[in-house]
Amino acid sequence: MSGSIDDVRALETTWTTGRIIEKELPTPSTVRLRMHVEDRHRHRPGQHYLIRLRAPDDYTAQRSYSIASDEDDPLVEFLVERLPDGEVSEFLSDVAEVGDVLEMRGPIGRWFTWDTTTPALCLVGGTGVVPAVAMARTARRLDRGSLLRVVATARSPRELPYAEELARAGATLAWTRTDTDQRPAGPPTADELAPLLVGAEVVFVCGSARFAAYAEDLLLGCGVAPGAIRVERFGPTG
Numbered sequence: 381m382s383g384s385i386d387d388v389r390a391l392e393t394t395w396t397t398g399r400i401i402e403k404e405l406p407t408p409s410t411v412r413l414r415m416h417v418e419d420r421h422r423h424r425p426g427q428h429y430l431i432r433l434r435a436p437d438d439y440t441a442q443r444s445y446s447i448a449s450d451e452d453d454p455l456v457e458f459l460v461e462r463l464p465d466g467e468v469s470e471f472l473s474d475v476a477e478v479g480d481v482l483e484m485r486g487p488i489g490r491w492f493t494w495d496t497t498t499p500a501l502c503l504v505g506g507t508g509v510v511p512a513v514a515m516a517r518t519a520r521r522l523d524r525g526s527l528l529r530v531v532a533t534a535r536s537p538r539e540l541p542y543a544e545e546l547a548r549a550g551a552t553l554a555w556t557r558t559d560t561d562q563r564p565a566g567p568p569t570a571d572e573l574a575p576l577l578v579g580a581e582v583v584f585v586c587g588s589a590r591f592a593a594y595a596e597d598l599l600l601g602c603g604v605a606p607g608a609i610r611v612e613r614f615g616p617t618g
């Protein structure tokens with residue numbers, strides 16, 4: 381891989397394979413996988429891969445997973461929330477092991493990507509933090525942290541993947557069910573967002589459908605133009 385991130389172009393991806401090199405369970409309900417992807421293409425922060433599982437009878441199930449890693453990372457990192465009875469997430473969490481090879485296709489997604497030069501804000505909730513982590517890691521490598529602000533929310537610090545890393549990067553963290561010395565429990569407010577929106581030309585919203593609806597209303601209430609808001613919902617993908 382060579383050249384700058386600006387060299388990344390729309391490309392037709394094909395199925396390839398990825399080997400699990402590292403597997404961790406950072407919390408009881410999440411699994412972090414770091415994978416070596418064959419014939420890997422450069423990616424932009426915000427993009428995702430499809431991961432496809434195949435049963436012996438050739439039945440397949442595929443789901444989208446956002447990339448958490450910077451593209452300079454030799455491995456591609458994913459953070460998956462284990463959903464009860466979730467066909468793919470439960471397998472990745474409970475069954476998949478280091479050394480296993482999975483079918484993958486990516487990187488996918490052009491619209492929900494940060495170009496690394498436009499001032500941006502990420503407003504993300506729960507596992508929706510993953511693409512914001514990739515953006516923050518890329519910003520750090522390029523020394524462009526001043527261009528990217530991150531507001532991340534979850535019920536408590538334990539339920540926000542990458543909370544410590546984001547705090548070190550200067551993100552605003554809002555706990556909806558946990559009071560702290562800095563703020564009472566509750567979702568991010570318009571007053572908190574207003575100073576962070578100054579100068580931001582694009583806002584990335586990512587999380588559950590419920591979170592995305594809240595975030596969009598909040599941003600519109602803050603006067604953000606609808607065309608500046610890009611939303612990714614982590615709903616069922618089939």
Ligand SMILES: Cc1cc2nc3c(=O)[nH]c(=O)nc-3n(C[C@H](O)[C@H](O)[C@H](O)COP(=O)(O)OP(=O)(O)OC[C@H]3O[C@@H](n4cnc5c(N)ncnc54)[C@H](O)[C@@H]3O)c2cc1C
Pocket residue numbers: 428443444445446447459460461462463464465466467468469470507510588612613614615616617618
């Ligand atoms: C672009 C994109 C990127 C994504 N990135 C990530 C990521 O980085 N990490 C991650 O954990 N997930 C991510 N997702 C969600 C992921 O694709 C799957 O939907 C999720 O893992 C559930 O799949 P499953 O097979 O385990 O559950 P399924 O067997 O599909 O569903 C099991 C049950 O859970 C419900 N359900 C399905 N998906 C969700 C969900 N996301 N939240 C709550 N309930 C759900 C279903 O309606 C069903 O009742 C992303 C989705 C999209 C569209």
